[in-house]
Amino acid sequence: MAQRQMAFPQADCSECPIRYRAVCAHCEGDELNQLEAIKYYRNYAAGQTIVWAGDRMDFVASVVHGVAALTQTMEDGRRQMVGLLLPSDFLGRPNREHATFDVTATTDLQLCCFRRQPFQDLLSNTHHVSKRLLEMTLDELDAAREWMLLLGRKTAREKIASFLSIIVRRDATIQQFAKGGALAFDLPLTREAMADYLGLTLETVSRQMSSLKKDGVIRLEGKRHIVIPDFDALMHETGDDSDGGVY
Amino acid sequence: MAQRQMAFPQADCSECPIRYRAVCAHCEGDELNQLEAIKYYRNYAAGQTIVWAGDRMDFVASVVHGVAALTQTMEDGRRQMVGLLLPSDFLGRPNREHATFDVTATTDLQLCCFRRQPFQDLLSNTHHVSKRLLEMTLDELDAAREWMLLLGRKTAREKIASFLSIIVRRDATIQQFAKGGALAFDLPLTREAMADYLGLTLETVSRQMSSLKKDGVIRLEGKRHIVIPDFDALMHETGDDSDGGVY
C-alpha cells in the first residue's frame, strides 16, 4: 500500500494523428486513414449542453481535454449524474441513433468526434476496434457498479472521500509531489455537480468537505483547489477495503 | 401507452442445441460445434454462492433458468446488489481471471457454462459473437445507469414500484391475463435481497410493500405472489416519465 501503483490514462497518443488513444491505439495504415476521414473536433464552454436525452446524435466521440457529465433528470427536477467522462473516455453508443442521457460539459471541453455511420461500418470491419470498445464498456460497467455501492450504502462522508479518490485515480493531470507523496488538483465539478454525482444535496457536500478539512484529511486552497497530504488517510474514509481491492 | 409493447426475452432458442440464445443466436455449423465442445451445465440451490469476489473463475456462463445476483459487501457488512441475472443473461467477463463481485443464486438456478479460455479464443475469431457481447454489455450499462438514478434520487416507495416494474418487464415467465391486462408473478427475491437491490433495509421494503397493497396498487397473495391489477397505476408510482421513455 505504501508504494501505491496508479495507472494514469494517457489522453494523447504520440504515434496517433487522431490523438485518440482509446480507439485507435492499434490502428494502422488504411484504418487510420479511414478514421482521419470521418473525424472532426468540437469545443464547448463549461456549463454548455452537448446533447439532450432523446436528441438525435450523429456522432460518437472521445474526450480530448476537459470533463463531461452524463445526467438523468426526473420530471420534478431531481437529477442524478450517471457518467463522468475524462480525457480519453468514449462518448456515444454505436447502433443507437438517439442519446439516452443529457450530456453537458462541466469544464471547457474538446471532443474528437467521428461521424456515427461510417464509424459503425469501421467497427463491423475492424475487429480490434470493437474488441477495444468491448473492453472499455466492461470497464465502465465495473465503474458503474462501484458507483452503485456508493449511492446505495455509503454515508455522505464516505461518498465525498470516495469521490475525491476516484478523481485522483482517474485524472491524468494530477501532480504527485515529492514530500510525503501529497497530491494536489483542481476539482473539475461545482458543489452542485458533485451532489448530482453522489446522490446528495449541495449543502451536504459543502458541509462534509468542511468536515474533512477540519479533520485534516484534505486542505482546501480556494473553493476548488484540493491538497491531499496523506492519500491513505483519505482512503481510510472511503469505507472501501483497505488493501486496494483487486489482486 | 394503453397497448404497452413489451419485449420478453427468450431464454431458449429452439434452433440452437446450446439453448443459449444470447450468445449463439447466429452461430452456425463449425462455430456451434465449437461452443458445444466447451459447454456444460451447472445447477445451484437457492441461497448458494456461485463465486466469491476475488475467486478464480474459469468459465463464463448464461443463465438457463432461475435468478442470480451480483453483490458487493463492505467490511462492516453493508451490502449492495449490483447486478441481477435472469434467464438468458450473461455471467462472467472474458479476459478477466478473477471475479469482481460475489455471485449467488437467489432461486434454484441452472447455468450453461463455457470454459473461459476456449470461449475467449472463439471471441477472437468470431466477430458476431463479440458484437453480440458488446451489445449486451451496452444494454447492461444502460440498465446500471437507470439503477443509479433509482439508488441516488428515488424515494423508498418509488424504488419498490420501479423494482416491480423492472421485474415485470424482464421476466419472461410472467403471465399476462385477459381481463384488464392484470399481471401476476412470483417475486424471485426475499425482502432482504430486495433491500440489497434498492439500497434500503428489509423493514422499509416490507412497509412500502404493505403501503402499495393498502393503496390497491398491488395485491399480495402469500408473501411472494404479486398481482398488478393496473400496470399504468404502478408505473405512476415509479417517478419515471409517464410516456414510456425511449422513442
Place this chain on the structure above:
DNA sequence: TCTTGACCTTGATCTGGATCAAGCGAGCCC
C-alpha cells in the same frame, strides 16, 4: 403433534441528511 428456524410484518424511537434560510466573497458589468 410439537419444535425449530427462516421469512416477514408492524410498532416505537432515533438520526443523517434534506430543507429552508441567511450571509459571504470574488469576479464582472455598468
Place this chain on the structure above:
DNA sequence: GGGCTCGCTTGATCCAGATCAAGGTCAAGA
C-alpha cells in the same frame, strides 16, 4: 466604485428511512 450574480458556506429545523424490538406465519423435520 457600486451593485449583481454565481458559487459556496453555515445555521436551524424537519422528516424519511434506519434502527431496535416484538411478534406472526408457515414449512420441514423430530
